[in-house]
């Protein structure tokens with residue numbers, strides 16, 4: 128046949144047919160669908176989504192119940208009218224029925240706000256939460272002060288190990304920073320016509336050098352401390368306030384663990400994620416049992432839980448907490464609320480720039496119409512505890528008579544906190560050499576009464592939030608991401624924790640310079656321990672690339688007084704600006720961000736946050752700048768609000784009339800505003816769609832968060 132080759136010819140060409148000339152399958156082959164005409168509503172309708180379905184069912188059930196109640200009330204009203212026993216109409220009965228609910232709103236909702244130092248917990252129906260230290264003491268071979276070779280604050284010693292003069296104990300760099308701050312304060316006070324003696328510092332140092340403590344025997348001390356008595360056998364762990372009161376020299380020894388550190392999970396002091404979350408759950412469990420008096424864990428299934436999370440939260444942390452609340456505590460429903468949003472709820476504001484100064488972290492976020500503005504979120508790693516440590520350092524520098532103070536010891540930590548709270552002030556008028564005293568109470572020892580003089584230390588220590596290089600920032604990011612991995616996108620593996628343009632800008636300013644190696648840029652992370660005090664970083668005016676890769680024009684200007692603070696419109700670029708942008712530091716890659724310590728002056732950070740919230744809209748800028756609300760324990764230093772106002776006015780003279788620092792209304796303690804707001808959120812009925820129920824959690828797990836969060840999860 129023409130065209131057909133013989134078997135031999137095919138074999139010669141290596142193309143011999145080996146099949147039997149039949150189709151591979153007798154099944155009809157279906158051609159691919161033309162995508163143009165293709166349509167499906169799979170996962171496009173709400174009723175295909177379990178979370179929405181359950182929500183609708185719940186709403187329907189509620190409506191049916193309400194309608195039934197209504198009918199019943201009407202029927203009862205009719206009967207009563209017929210019997211002629213009352214003049215009251217049906218509406219009044221209905222109101223009665225509505226006004227006497229079976230239980231108080233929020234009495235079955237537990238609200239939890241965990242901080243680096245304090246846990247605030249209570250029922251949503253409570254006026255105020257219970258506050259307890261977020262700490263657990265575990266039986267161990269050594270306590271935390273024995274575990275550390277160096278005292279806190281760390282002192283420099285002579286080469287032979289002998290003590291060095293107090294003025295040199297913290298290194299020359301720190302001393303010169305402290306002296307510079309002291310000199311600046313003097314100049315400022317003179318400008319403000321405040322009288323001060325020229326030799327105040329010498330007077331203080333001379334007084335402190337001479338003073339010796341007075342010993343008071345324990346039985347003569349009316350205010351002696353109550354130490355935690357260990358039962359027999361000693362417990363494996365002790366939680367909260369009693370943990371802080373276990374004597375350092377207890378037998379057996381106990382070691383303190385703080386599971387939250389700098390607003391993150393404490394990955395420095397723990398060796399496993401399991402142990403870390405075990406401690407969190409033990410502390411919360413103990414608080415629910417002993418503070419809320421819900422002793423039987425079986426009853427917790429009837430309770431819901433509102434849990435406060437940071438504005439810039441780690442997704443893996445939220446997932447883990449959700450699992451703990453659902454599986455271990457078996458709550459009926461759980462919902463999350465971000466800290467700043469909760470603060471506006473607590474204060475009753477619809478929009479504000481919330482500044483939360485806690486113990487170890489400070490967060491800033493602008494909230495508008497019940498939503499956190501994502502790009503305005505800032506999280507800085509300093510707070511009240513840094514002020515405490517720096518105050519002690521400054522006092523030691525000026526010959527504090529209790530030279531042996533070591534904040535790793537529990538009694539010294541408590542003493543330092545108390546001194547700071549009582550003495551530190553941001554009120555310039557209170558800066559003068561003054562005599563103070565304190566009682567040093569150590570378990571099993573006689574009380575010692577010390578007197579000492581303090582001068583500008585009381586003002587300069589809290590000033591540290593505006594010059595955070597004075598703080599010891601050396602180990603704040605140690606251990607980060609060692610126990611808990613960064614959350615990544617399940618499809619492309621890229622990091623997907625929330626970020627913000629304002630935080631990016633701050634990290635860019637903090638990032639060490641990029642060095643070129645083998646033609647590739649590499650982030651050089653300096654040994655922060657070796658360089659404890661970095662020069663003040665200029666506020667950058669740079670193009671900020673947010674994480675999604677969208678170039679965004681930074682609107683935060685240089686903090687100099689020449690800047691009137693008017694946000695600059697994005698997109699206009701002059702050759703000079705282009706050259707400056709080329710030279711300006713580039714935002715660090717997502718993976719490198721954990722290596723940069725977000726420690727930035729508070730006033731500049733607030734302005735950066737507001738600039739990103741306002742996005743060139745001057746009216747918004749004025750609204751936020753006139754609605755700054757400061758919350759958190761760190762803001763309780765006296766005169767703080769006025770001082771912050773003055774700093775901001777100096778940075779933005781163009782807005783000086785508008786700048787206003789507000790306090791939470793109704794004399795609410797700034798430390799509990801966030802909790803209060805979360806409790807209000809927990810009491811909202813009908814409008815809160817973010818409850819995660821047991822059934823849906825069992826079926827869908829943490830994926831539910833995508834549907835349940837008010838913010839982009």
Ligand SMILES: Nc1ncnc2c1ncn2[C@@H]1O[C@H](COP(=O)(O)OP(=O)(O)OP(=O)(O)O)[C@@H](O)[C@H]1O
Nearest residue numbers: 242243244245485486487488511512759760761763
């Ligand atoms: N009267 C006061 N004056 C100055 N500081 C105070 C005062 N009262 C409390 N503080 C400080 O407030 C801090 C605790 O604040 P808060 O309870 O808001 O922190 P937290 O929520 O535990 O921590 P974080 O927000 O860092 O996670 C401590 O450092 C404490 O010293």
